[in-house]
Amino acid sequence: MSRQTADEIGKFYDDVTDPYVQAWDGNLHMGYWETPDAAPSITEATERLTGEVISALRADPGDRVLDVGCGIGRPALRLARERKVDVVGVSISEQQIEIANASLTSVSLPSRVSFQTADAMDLPFPDASFDAVMCLEVLHHMPDRGRALREIARVVRPGGSVVIADFALRAPVPERHRDLVDRFSAACNLVTLTEIDEYAREFTVSGLDLTEVIDISDQVRPSMSQHAAAVRAARGTLGPIVGADRLEEMAGLTDRYAALPEFGYVVLKGNGRLRSG
Numbered sequence: 001m002s003r004q005t006a007d008e009i010g011k012f013y014d015d016v017t018d019p020y021v022q023a024w025d026g027n028l029h030m031g032y033w034e035t036p037d038a039a040p041s042i043t044e045a046t047e048r049l050t051g052e053v054i055s056a057l058r059a060d061p062g063d064r065v066l067d068v069g070c071g072i073g074r075p076a077l078r079l080a081r082e083r084k085v086d087v088v089g090v091s092i093s094e095q096q097i098e099i100a101n102a103s104l105t106s107v108s109l110p111s112r113v114s115f116q117t118a119d120a121m122d123l124p125f126p127d128a129s130f131d132a133v134m135c136l137e138v139l140h141h142m143p144d145r146g147r148a149l150r151e152i153a154r155v156v157r158p159g160g161s162v163v164i165a166d167f168a169l170r171a172p173v174p175e176r177h178r179d180l181v182d183r184f185s186a187a188c189n190l191v192t193l194t195e196i197d198e199y200a201r202e203f204t205v206s207g208l209d210l211t212e213v214i215d216i217s218d219q220v221r222p223s224m225s226q227h228a229a230a231v232r233a234a235r236g237t238l239g240p241i242v243g244a245d246r247l248e249e250m251a252g253l254t255d256r257y258a259a260l261p262e263f264g265y266v267v268l269k270g271n272g273r274l275r276s277g
């Protein structure tokens with residue numbers, strides 16, 4: 001499997017954002033089901049996951065928050081509205097940033113929100129320039145996740161809140177599931193996928209203090225087949241872009257991967273570390 005570069009991932013999102021938004025609304029992430037038979041709509045489920053991340057974030061009115069990998073800005077706008085914080089959203093996809101900025105013209109917000117293109121592995125911000133950082137379903141796209149984590153650790157102020165939500169493995173992948181996991185990762189652009197423990201270790205090594213690891217695999221798992229169904233239902237718009245075969249591959253592998261016991265989804269909570277010296 002060749003590892004995709006940040007630019008390739010950005011171009012992919014440039015192409016698929018419109019159909020993705022049509023297929024499952026403006027939250028470009030999985031959903032959160034309180035129980036496996038809860039059956040929320042896709043919008044309810046994705047909003048619920050946004051809500052889990054926002055509620056894990058410590059931020060007071062007037063704080064400045066960075067949303068790394070902001071998609072079209074839906075989570076950032078909700079964060080600004082609910083917490084009255086200023087938000088800067090960055091994405092590697094220029095197309096997403098255009099849509100996010102255009103959406104600002106039609107909303108009224110209690111605080112300042114802005115969006116710009118940037119690479120999470122090379123953030124264009126000074127050290128300690130944010131009170132909090134959130135990163136929702138983004139870091140699996142990083143060819144060098146450690147570098148992105150170090151950038152987050154650098155730009156958050158000491159003691160500032162960091163919340164990362166992402167795919168991870170609940171257990172080591174046995175040989176018999178390896179091919180399926182690799183094919184799912186390749187089809188869905190998961191460049192870096194590790195066990196939860198390794199993710200938590202990298203979080204700490206990057207210079208952040210880890211305060212909580214929340215395993216929400218059971219709440220996210222049922223949304224995977226909902227997501228696969230949305231991909232299939234969008235074949236009219238997504239098919240011509242990604243190819244009919246790849247689209248079916250993405251949907252089929254998503255269903256099969258989610259059924260594995262190793263499937264995982266984690267929320268890592270922590271703080272910027274107090275620097276000595």
Ligand code: SAH
Nearest residue numbers: 006027028029069070071091092093119120
């Ligand atoms: N957090 C958003 C979007 C999640 S989709 C939401 O929940 O709605 C993944 C996002 O990661 C996309 O916006 C994609 O452009 C962004 N991304 C991927 N690689 C990136 C990189 N190297 N730097 C910045 N953003 C990146």
